[in-house]
Every structure is written in C-alpha cells, then in structure tokens.
Amino acid sequence: MATHLDLEEQEQLDQLRHFWNTYGTLITWLVLLVAGAFMAWNGWQYFQRDKAARASVLYDEIERSAQAGDVARIERALADMKEKFAGTAYAQQAGLLAAKTLHEKGNADASRSALAWVAEHAVDPGYQAVAKLRLAAELLEAKSYDEALKQLAGNVPKEFEALVADRKGDIHLAQGKRDEAKAEYQKAWAAFGPGTDYRRLVEIKLNAVGVDPKSLESAAAGATPAKTKP
Structure with missing residues (x-):
C-alpha cells in the first residue's frame, strides 16, 4: 500500500515531467544559445x-x-x-x-x-585630425591651397579646433587673403590657452597681419562679465 510520502513524490515527479514536456525544448535552446554566444565572444576576443x-x-x-x-x-x-x-x-x-x-x-x-x-x-577621430592637419601642411607646401583647405573642412575634435584655425590662417595668408587669415588667427588665439607656446606663435602671426594681440586681450577682458558683489 502506497504511503503518503510515496504519493507526494509521485505527484512532484508528475509535475516535473509536465514542466519539462512544456518548457524543456525552450530551455535546451536557451542554454545552447547562451553557450554559443559565450564561445563566439571568446573566439572574437581571441581573434582581436x-x-x-x-x-x-x-x-x-x-x-x-x-x-x-x-x-x-x-x-x-x-x-x-x-x-x-x-x-x-x-x-x-x-x-x-x-x-x-x-x-x-x-x-x-x-x-x-x-x-x-x-x-x-x-x-580614432584624433588620428584622423592629425592626418588632415599634416596633409594640409604638405599641400600648403606644394601650393595646392584649395585642396589644403578641403582637408580642414568639417568638424574635428574640440582639442584640434585651434590648430585647424591656425593652419587655415597659414593657407589664407599664402593665398594673399589677409582678412581671412586674420580671422582664422584670431580664432586660434582665442582657442589656445593663455601662456601656451602655440599661442605665442599665433601672436607673432597676428602681428604680421597687423593685429596687436594686446588689443584682443583687452577685448576679451571687456567681454568678461563683472562679478556682482553679494
């Protein structure tokens, strides 16, 4: 005669069989997919x-x-x-x-x-920007001014904007376009931090196109909002 415990075990076994019959195939596929993805990831990492x-x-x-x-x-x-x-x-x-x-x-x-x-x-956008700046310099050297400017068109990472403006100024100056060169040098001067060696170089170029960097400093100081007293 079956005991109460035997009946409980049989009921649990029946529930387990029903669960596996219902979801077993899905569970098997999920396990295979996870294992396959893990193996693929490891393979990709090894390949890289x-x-x-x-x-x-x-x-x-x-x-x-x-x-x-x-x-x-x-x-x-x-x-x-x-x-x-x-x-x-x-x-x-x-x-x-x-x-x-x-x-x-x-x-x-x-x-x-x-x-x-x-x-x-x-x-990498940084490598791309460096390549464009160097290519523009070589094209400037070869007097291919329009091609040089094309290399500097478009967006670049923020840390390269000053260098691009400076290079554009060089190209415009070589073309004899002093006003355009002046505008680009002013952008470069504003973008470079105070006291940097590159900013001092741009100041020399600004002097060459008739701009006194001290006037830019005065204008920048005048544009800075005054602090209000508490």
Whole structure:
C-alpha cells in the first residue's frame, strides 16, 4: 500500500515531467544559445588579440624601416598593414609614421597618399585630425591651397579646433587673403590657452597681419562679465 510520502513524490515527479514536456525544448535552446554566444565572444576576443599582435609585429617593421630610412620597405609594409589590419590603431599610427619618413625622404606623393588614407580610414577621430592637419601642411607646401583647405573642412575634435584655425590662417595668408587669415588667427588665439607656446606663435602671426594681440586681450577682458558683489 502506497504511503503518503510515496504519493507526494509521485505527484512532484508528475509535475516535473509536465514542466519539462512544456518548457524543456525552450530551455535546451536557451542554454545552447547562451553557450554559443559565450564561445563566439571568446573566439572574437581571441581573434582581436591575435590580430592586434600581428599588427604590432608589422608596425615594428615599419618603425625599423623608418629608422633605417628604407623607403621601399616602408611602402611594402604599409601596403600589408592597410590590406590586413586596416581597422587597428597600429594601422593609423603606421600611416602617420610612414608619411613623416616618406616626406623627409622627398617622396611627397607617397607621403600625401599615406596621410590621405589615415584621414579617410582612421577609426580614432584624433588620428584622423592629425592626418588632415599634416596633409594640409604638405599641400600648403606644394601650393595646392584649395585642396589644403578641403582637408580642414568639417568638424574635428574640440582639442584640434585651434590648430585647424591656425593652419587655415597659414593657407589664407599664402593665398594673399589677409582678412581671412586674420580671422582664422584670431580664432586660434582665442582657442589656445593663455601662456601656451602655440599661442605665442599665433601672436607673432597676428602681428604680421597687423593685429596687436594686446588689443584682443583687452577685448576679451571687456567681454568678461563683472562679478556682482553679494
């Protein structure tokens, strides 16, 4: 004769079978999905670490080639970097380093090509802004003024706004547009913090276009609202 405890256990077993028959397939799929997602995440992390490690090795190759001044090796290594590791920070750094060395070696076209690639493909806005500023400087040197200004069009991170204004002023001055140059230098002067070396350089440029920086300081002081007494 079945005891009360046997009946309770049987009832619990029946409830468990009913629950599993109802939700078992769903639970199994959820477990498989979670396990699959976990494995995929681990695989992606491993892939990213491996990719970064291989990009690092190639960056070291570009760095050694730059130190040796081997232009051919730089161009080959940079081509490999762009093809295989374009989305990494190493690729952006490699493009800037290669451009600097290529420019120093007199290979202006290759240098501008490397900078243009970083300016277009860089994931980091800071690297992108640096590439545009350097490319604009090289185009200014080549007297390609309109192309230089195109590189500086659009938004840049706030910390680069003063540098962009200063570079635009240089380009306008080279074009003989003193008023435009003056306006950009004034923007740069206002954006740079007081006492910075770059601001002192901009002050020299302002003097060259007939603006006394002291007058800007007076105007800035006059625009500062006076503190009201409590």
